[in-house]
Amino acid sequence: MIQIMDQDKWRLSQSGRRKQDFGPKVNFKKQKLKVGSFTGLPNFSQVLWQRMKLHAVLEGFLPVEQCNLDYSSDRGSSIDPHFDDSWLWGERLVSLNLLSDTVLTMTREDADSLQLMSAVGEETELHHANDVNTTQCNAADCKLYGIIPFSDVEVTIYLPQRSLVVLYSDARYKWKHAIHRENIRQRRVCITFREMSPEFSLGGKEEELGQMLLKLALSFQGKSV
Numbered sequence: 001m002i003q004i005m006d007q008d009k010w011r012l013s014q015s016g017r018r019k020q021d022f023g024p025k026v027n028f029k030k031q032k033l034k035v036g037s038f039t040g041l042p043n044f045s046q047v048l049w050q051r052m053k054l055h056a057v058l059e060g061f062l063p064v065e066q067c068n069l070d071y072s073s074d075r076g077s078s079i080d081p082h083f084d085d086s087w088l089w090g091e092r093l094v095s096l097n098l099l100s101d102t103v104l105t106m107t108r109e110d111a112d113s114l115q116l117m118s119a120v121g122e123e124t125e126l127h128h129a130n131d132v133n134t135t136q137c138n139a140a141d142c143k144l145y146g147i148i149p150f151s152d153v154e155v156t157i158y159l160p161q162r163s164l165v166v167l168y169s170d171a172r173y174k175w176k177h178a179i180h181r182e183n184i185r186q187r188r189v190c191i192t193f194r195e196m197s198p199e200f201s202l203g204g205k206e207e208e209l210g211q212m213l214l215k216l217a218l219s220f221q222g223k224s225v
């Protein structure tokens with residue numbers, strides 16, 4: 001797969017990444033979408049799609065965009081904490097991690113807090129934490145009741161080479177994701193597949209355009225745009 005990708009041109013992107021995109025032409029700021037020069041997902045992705053769909057979490061997954069990202073330690077590649085767009089892209093973000101292991105770092109910036117649970121049967125002060133408003137407790141109370149602001153929490157997810165990760169639900173909408181530069185030790189290539197949001201899916205306002213893009217995507221005849 002990597003050999004096939006390397007026969008194609010990699011374009012320099014932000015933060016030392018290189019990229020190859022297979023998807024429609026999008027202006028996220030203006031929420032404008034056009035087919036542009038999109039000709040579908042690449043041929044080699046058909047077999048990946050067939051396999052990933054076998055997992056329950058990816059039931060009915062219809063990828064309409066593929067983005068290949070190339071990270072290298074020489075270029076200091078990374079990706080800053082961010083949410084993926086949710087106007088055009090649907091709930092599940094599927095990433096295949098290739099060539100080397102890395103770590104996905106998840107963080108939150110909202111005011112919510114994490115309440116630590118005491119071990120079953122253990123009588124501790126944490127049992128009283130239900131009485132505390134977790135978004136408004138002061139620092140001393142927070143400590144006493146085992147409440148930690150999410151802004152102080154970092155979740156690191158180890159991604160072995162050849163692993164597939166699906167971000168959905170809170171991991172998609174509440175937690176930002178990032179790849180830090182220090183977690184790129186060797187060349188790493190990540191393939192991300194995205195599905196369409198409800199607006200562009202069956203019954204949505206932009207269903208027609210969505211269906212047209214999907215037909216194109218799933219022809220698997222694409223060249224990078």
Ligand SMILES: O=C(O)CCC(=O)C(=O)O
Pocket residue numbers: 067069079084095104177179190192
């Ligand atoms: O490289 C990764 O694993 C994440 C890529 C990503 O978050 C993105 O392309 O939006």
Ligand SMILES: [Fe+2]
Pocket residue numbers: 082083084177
């Ligand atoms: Fe992302």
